[in-house]
Ligand code: HEM
């Protein structure tokens with residue numbers, strides 16, 4: 153099953169979910185490590201470039217996933233969830249979807265406004281142009297702050313989200329996690 | 339022939355040890371033999387460099403503290419010697435974060451290697467007022483042979499000036515950070531002026 157069913161996730165949703173989850177988890181850790189003040193400057197330069205390339209990959213996949221999400225039917229919630237739980241999970245999913253776009257966009261904006269003017273050379277293959285924003289220290293600081301706050305906000309939501317999934321699986325023994333792991337014929 | 343090019347030609351002919359041309363005597367050649375001698379590179383010199391970046395543009399900058407000498411041999415420019423030292427700590431690019439990065443261990447490592455030194459080993463005349471300078475460049479603990487092209491731009495009794503250009507591969511000096519976003523080649527474009535000692 154490629155597409156979502158009435159109460160199942162299709163492989164496209166599942167594959168996108170886990171690819172993006174791994175990418176974003178990696179980007180959060182990488183983003184944190186590479187901005188430590190005592191890091192070796194050469195390593196820092198290289199890590200920043202990796203972060204940008206993987207960040208753009210995440211942005212591309214997240215755009216596809218949001219479009220896919222908008223075009224897909226949404227499986228009904230697993231039986232046994234209260235109305236409040238359904239709304240809470242729906243709200244968190246929407247918020248996470250928005251942040252997975254906002255975080256890489258603010259990253260792109262900060263790279264674009266930086267007075268360092270370092271090109272984004274996607275995996276040393278193609279130059280991704282800067283966004284048409286004026287370069288200034290003020291703009292760079294603003295976008296950097298926004299990127300950090302939104303990224304760590306996303307990290308907090310993902311932790312909550314993952315904790316909820318694990319809670320369903322190990323404590324409540326329902327199908328919430330399992331149906332995001334493999335697609336079933338419905 | 340303009341008066342200016344006359345002087346340059348005259349200077350080079352002397353530098354190159356050519357026998358006096360008939361035109362020279364008419365040029366009321368000032369004491370041309372004075373070209374030989376030792377010149378101290380002075381602060382009016384411009385030590386500019388550029389490193390290109392993918393998609394165009396790049397990092398341009400200069401070094402503001404340096405020293406050196408030209409020792410021009412009487413009679414044979416090919417026996418002349420150029421010595422030059424610069425202090426990478428004084429790099430200027432207009433963006434302090436880039437300057438600090440260049441000073442860091444990623445590039446110059448100025449704390450451990452405060453000086454970059456060049457000493458010519460061979461000078462070859464390539465034209466009327468041009469020469470190629472070959473020599474040893476020592477940076478970040480590595481010494482390699484490099485070539486620069488020099489053009490005489492001014493000369494009088496007390497001052498001599500050259501426009502010196504050349505590209506240096508930075509990978510040779512353990513400064514390979516940022517390749518291929520930033521070019522491996524550092525292009526030097528220098529106006530080097532010496533005052534007679
Ligand atoms: C960066 C990491 C993550 C992001 C951005 C993310 C994002 C999302 C989004 C947007 C949805 C809604 C999908 C839809 O309705 O089509 C979702 C669903 C889900 N996620 Fe994640 N997720 C992440 C990590 C995780 C982790 C680590 C787990 C498990 C430990 C997990 C388990 C689930 C489950 C079980 C669902 C299905 C919920 C349901 O049945 O409605 N996610 N995730």
Ligand code: HEM
Pocket residue numbers: 176179180181182183184187200203204205206207208210211252255256257258259260261262263272296299300303304
């Ligand atoms: C979903 C994708 C992304 C995530 C989760 C992410 C996450 C992070 C995190 C956690 C930090 C460290 C913030 C701090 O502690 O100050 C960071 C910094 C940074 N990110 Fe991202 N990022 C993403 C995408 C991007 C993209 C697409 C770009 C640029 C094209 C980018 C460029 C940067 C830069 C340049 C920094 C360093 C900012 C600084 O302190 O100077 N990021 N990112």
